[in-house]
Amino acid sequence: MSTAVDLHKVAPKHYDAVLLASFGGPEGQDDVLPFLRNVTRGRGIPDERLEEVSHHYRANGGISPINAQNRALKAALEAELAARNINLPVLWGNRNWDPYIPQTLQDAYDDGHRQILMVTTSAYTCYSSDRQYREDIGMALTSLGLDGKLAVDKVRQYFDHPGFVEPFIEGTAASLAKVRADLAAAGTPDAPVHVLFSTHSIPTRDAQAAGRSVDEPRSFEQGSAYVAQHLAVARRVMASIAADTAGPAPDWSLVYQSRSGAPHVPWLEPDINDAIADLAGKGVKGVVVVPLGFVSDHMEVVWDLDTEAKETCAGLGLAFDRAPTPGTSPLFVAGLVDLICERTIENHINDRPAMTDLGPWYDVAPAGCSQNFRGEKPAIAEHGSTIGLVAGPVVDKSVPAEAGR
Template identity: 45%
Template sequence: MARAADALLLLSFGGPEGPEDVIPFLENVTRGRGVPRERLDEVARHYLHFGGVSPINALNRGIIAATEAELATAGIDLPVYFGNRNWTPMVEDTVARMAADGVRSALVFPTSAWGGYSGCLQYHEDIARARAAFGAGAPELVKLRQYFDHPLLIESFADAIRAARQELPAGRRDRARLVFTAHSVPVSADLAAGPPGDGGRLYSRQVAEAARLCAAATGFTDYDLVWQSRSGPPRVPWLDPDIVDHLEDLSGKGVDAVVVCPVGFVSDHLEVIWDLDSEAKDKAAELDMAFARAATPGADPRFARLVVELINEHLTGTSPRRLGKAPQYGCTRNGTPCTPGCCAAPARG
């Protein structure tokens, strides 16, 4: 059944674009969570190491440009808008501009492939908040489905893994260990991830499935899945092991070469280039371990094709293309979760 849409909204996390933006941005990210100022200052140093500029907005603009070209090639007339949760362009402002432009119904593509609170439900909250801020007459906003096991995403990661392996010294290449990483979340949040009665752990199950598919596509029969970028007080359990700790464990077992694939990330934003290209890479050098990091798929032309495929699914009723067996949930409307009580927000503090 055909369903109409007037526009596409790319909805993302946001990031600072200058040193003066860093602390206000981090205050937006942590609002209501009681994070002490010294922790913000610590994270701010990561951004200031790169001139106070996160690459995420530029990467998203690249995805938008590629998607616009792909839409034109496919003959789909949809203007593409850009909105963020935590920094300009803020999604509330973008939705207001869409309404002023006459948009009545838009599809929303989130830069997260996953279920769970941070990967899915929080985007619903962004949509609902932006519509409420505008008030009566706000455009209808339909969030597109989760896409963690889409063939184009898996193909892109698989090619990136092959390319990274070729960067390793020839003498260590064939014995390199494949290590997948994704953003850690509180264990309590992962346990609550998914609709009631679905068993929880939706996020970690989806990440594990994507890792399995990527490993199979590249001929690795054995691999590891670890986590990165945890935050919050140490007393709160998060998914582990951490990538840096895991490299030490691997070294103790005689592993001297790794390919690290950030399967949980769409783009090379700050948490990838700091946690992997800086901290993990430095730890590997300290351990005399050859290290190569696979690229994320956002800059791959196939990613824009993935976006357009998801749009076509919605507009034409085409069956979803997916490779995995882990649960995956579909389009939702106006910030309403797929199921009441799905993916509860993690407890703060």
């Protein structure tokens, strides 16, 4: 009789390197169009259209902040690992810009690495923040001829890990205090304030596929793990603030930003700017924006929030402050190293801390989770010490299909 696989916790392994994997971004005006071609590869979008949507990069000198932030995060991870006497080099690879994931993997293999543990700069569950990274690795290993030669596993999605959530609690409380101080200075100390937790909008179909599992059927708020995870973390943040603050806690809501794609395709709503206008119409005088869906100050944060949302608030006469992302917060960096230690034999951490009832999330992605509607691609499949490369739904062929992931 076959035994079901425990997707929540897998046996620790020996790893010889850590891969920090991220989205990547242009680092100069000449990089913008090539970068956008990479992001939209296979969709047949002409350069004229790409140039139309490049304005936020152009306005910042063609430079996305994400690469510099990842260099800083890589250095912080290296320092934290060294402080704990953990001998794991940190590699870095991007999906859409140099250093590219395939070259990073080839260099790793050439340098003698054989077992790599991947940490991504995406905390939540959906196609682009989880499965696509596993596809990137699967396609790279296949194209490089490294199937069965180089193993790559991935840490769990960490949306409710204390290292990710606690910096948001601190930052939201500080931003809330600033907005209230600004209102007091303007002579309206009791004016209503609203907290907007913002994350990247995704197609509704992708949202509904997030968290879907044939291994462990679960129901999620609003029919989506992606939405439910954000709502659960936002509630945890606000509960902590309410416990530490005198007086009633402000109202809050989850909003979305950075929508792209065809207008007829439904995406998650409401848009943050529409929500701000609605709040102003209801008498709200101050807004705290929390970039809950982001690890660091990506272009979507510095443009969509620090520029567009801030301008919307200014035009409506609303006090505004934006809470920081975790970035290289010592809490966040230590949390990422804890996630690494969950999966390693050396310096092993057996517990899986989680600050919401939805977690801890799976060490292993369940079969059917975050389906790719754009076409099947090879993806890494993890189970204990084995790695499989499969096309379509991620299923480990060493276990029964109903126990795959």
